[in-house]
Amino acid sequence: MIVNTSRLVIAVSSRDHVQGSTSAIVTLVEYGDYQCPACAAAHPFIKRLQQQYARDLRFVYRNFPLTQIHPFAMPAAEIAEATAAFDRFWLTNDWLYENQDSWSPVGVPGIMVGVRRLGIDDVALQKALRDEKIVQRIRNDFKGGVRSGVNGTPSLFVNGLLHQGGLLQLNAGIDDAIASARELAREKKTDSDELPPSESPLLSSFFSG
Amino acid sequence: MAILPSGTSAPAFTLPCTPDQTVSLADFRGRNRVLVFYPADWSPVCGDQLALYNELLDDFRDLNAQLLGISVDGAWCHAAYARDRKLHFPLLADFEPKGAVAKLYGAYRNKEGVAERALFVIDGDGVIRWSYLSPIGVNPGADGILAALEGLPSNLDTAKKRAAT
Numbered sequence: 001m002i003v004n005t006s007r008l009v010i011a012v013s014s015r016d017h018v019q020g021s022t023s024a025i026v027t028l029v030e031y032g033d034y035q036c037p038a039c040a041a042a043h044p045f046i047k048r049l050q051q052q053y054a055r056d057l058r059f060v061y062r063n064f065p066l067t068q069i070h071p072f073a074m075p076a077a078e079i080a081e082a083t084a085a086f087d088r089f090w091l092t093n094d095w096l097y098e099n100q101d102s103w104s105p106v107g108v109p110g111i112m113v114g115v116r117r118l119g120i121d122d123v124a125l126q127k128a129l130r131d132e133k134i135v136q137r138i139r140n141d142f143k144g145g146v147r148s149g150v151n152g153t154p155s156l157f158v159n160g161l162l163h164q165g166g167l168l169q170l171n172a173g174i175d176d177a178i179a180s181a182r183e184l185a186r187e188k189k190t191d192s193d194e195l196p197p198s199e200s201p202l203l204s205s206f207f208s209g
Numbered sequence: 210m211a212i213l214p215s216g217t218s219a220p221a222f223t224l225p226c227t228p229d230q231t232v233s234l235a236d237f238r239g240r241n242r243v244l245v246f247y248p249a250d251w252s253p254v255c256g257d258q259l260a261l262y263n264e265l266l267d268d269f270r271d272l273n274a275q276l277l278g279i280s281v282d283g284a285w286c287h288a289a290y291a292r293d294r295k296l297h298f299p300l301l302a303d304f305e306p307k308g309a310v311a312k313l314y315g316a317y318r319n320k321e322g323v324a325e326r327a328l329f330v331i332d333g334d335g336v337i338r339w340s341y342l343s344p345i346g347v348n349p350g351a352d353g354i355l356a357a358l359e360g361l362p363s364n365l366d367t368a369k370k371r372a373a374t
Contacts, residue, residue, distance in 0.1 A: 006350065068263050068295040146265065151350035152257030164347070 006149025006162035012060050015137075017089055019050065020058035025181045026174050029060040029157040031145040034077060034096045035070035035104050036153045043097035045167050049174065056178060061093060063141040064153050072107040077138050079111055082128040088118050212315040212327050212342045219244075219331045220313040224301040225284045232277065232299055234335070241274035241361060242331040243354055246316045246324040248345060250282045250290035250300070254326075258348045263296050265351055271367055272358040273333075277301055280324050281308050316342070330357040 012018065012027055030046065032039040050059055063081075065073035076096055083092040095114040096103070103110030115125055145155065149162050156163040158173045159181075165173070213219075219242075223233040234242065247258065262269075262276055269276050278300040282290070287300035303310045308324065311317035316327035328349060330339040339357030343349035359368035 006352070066260050066264055068297070069260050142264070146261075146351050146355065149350040149352045151261060151348035 008157045008160040008162075009147045010144035012058075017061045017084070017093075018058060019060075019090060021055050022058065023055075024053075024058035025056045026053065026159055026177045027058045027060060027157075028174070029062060029160075031062050031064035031141070031148075031150045031153060031155040031157075033063075033065050033070055033073045033153040034080065035073040035100065036066065037100070039154045040097045040100040042154045042156075042167055043094075045170075049170065052171075053174060053178075057174065062145060063138045064145045064150055064155065065138065065142070066153065072104065072111070074138070075108050076103075076111055078129060078134050079108075079115060079125065081134045081137060082125055082131070083115065083118065083120060085128045085131075086118075086120050086124070088120060091118050212325065212340050213329070213337055215337055215339055217337045219329070219335050219337050220310075221335075222310045222313065224279070224303055224310060226299040226301050227288060228284045232301055234331070237275045238335065239333045241272065241333060241358060241363070242329075243269065243274050243276045243358070244314070244327075244329040244331065245276065245278045246311055246314065246327040246329075247278060247280050248318075248321070248323040248326060249280055250286050254346060254348050258326075258350075259296060260294060261348075261351055262354075263294070263298065265355075266297055268355060269358070271371065272355070272361075272364050273367075274330075274358050279303050279310060281311070281322065318345070328354055330354060330361075332361055333363060 008029060012029065028046070028049070030039075030042075032042075046059065050057055063077045065077050067074045080089060080092045080096060083089055092115065095118065096111065099114055103114065112122065112125075116122070148157070149155075156170065158170070159177045163170060163173050219234060221234055223231050226232040245259070245262065259278060262278075266276065276298040278296075278298065280287075280300070281303050282300075283304045284302040287302055290296070291300055301310075303324065307322065308317045311324040314327065314329065316325040317323075318325055326343040326345050326347070326349065328339075328341045328343070329337055332338050338361060339353070341349060341353050358364055359371065
């Protein structure tokens with residue numbers, strides 16, 4: 001049994017790339033590297049989880065490029081971030097992971113094939129890439145990941161707790177998080193039932209929110 | 210055998226870092242040192258762990274720290290591994306007598322004949338300021354090392370600056 005003490009130190013915010021409902025019970029945060037084979041293997045698995053848990057699961061993607069072992073991880077991350085300006089971030093994210101075998105050996109020219117397919121031309125992308133906030137964002141993602149105990153890729157946090165097992169144990173981790181959240185909600189409900197309504201404004205907003 | 214705790218004087222050593230060069234702990238006196246004992250070159254967890262530290266060399270430099278990896282692998286093995294993974298910090302060969310330095314730090318596994326996955330932060334005066342023994346199959350990450358380095362009195366100003374950015 002592995003004792004897990006690593007916690008997400010950078011809270012999920014509006015600055016993040018987020019898929020799913022803000023009222024989801026479980027938030028899954030991935031720290032990923034586009035050129036990492038294990039991340040590509042995890043990609044369809046995470047897609048299935050999103051289908052399976054639907055409104056109960058919110059997914060957040062953050063960058064953790066290991067640039068020395070993956071020379072195109074950083075350019076891939078920069079391009080994906082740049083396509084956010086065209087509202088194509090998630091499409092690029094999907095394309096990069098689904099086609100890693102095709103672009104990973106050749107780098108940027110291979111990535112550009114995918115970007116064009118998403119309807120973004122080279123000139124527009126080059127312009128978007130000049131935004132210095134892109135590199136800063138990737139660096140900040142990386143730094144925050146290190147602080148949170150990210151130790152390789154993909155690193156996945158389930159409701160803020162670093163998932164230490166394999167992908168197959170992820171379902172159990174999510175199920176546990178859902179069960180404990182529902183348990184907590186039941187306890188709070190029981191507590192609030194004992195109070196006159198006027199004395200529990202916070203709790204009532206908790207349930208209506 | 211427990212690893213040497215914080216407050217202990219770090220045992221001196223000299224080990225090969227390439228087939229024809231050696232590195233001593235004392236070479237970096239006055240600077241902080243991070244010793245990373247790990248079981249073996251090429252094993253998957255070590256690869257991730259060292260690849261992560263390799264990405265953080267600027268951070269270690271900011272915190273006036275030299276990173277040193279140590280395993281019982283020989284210098285030629287280290288050379289091939291470092292080249293393959295593009296590692297930009299020394300890997301020391303605790304090869305002959307095997308594991309002697311790991312034993313000095315209480316970080317040797319007699320049964321398997323390899324170093325533990327253990328981390329030590331040593332200050333400029335040669336005193337261990339933080340140590341951590343990770344379960345052998347678990348990559349300990351870098352957050353503990355960075356927090357320990359930032360907690361050193363000599364890094365007070367640097368730590369403040371880093372927290373502000």
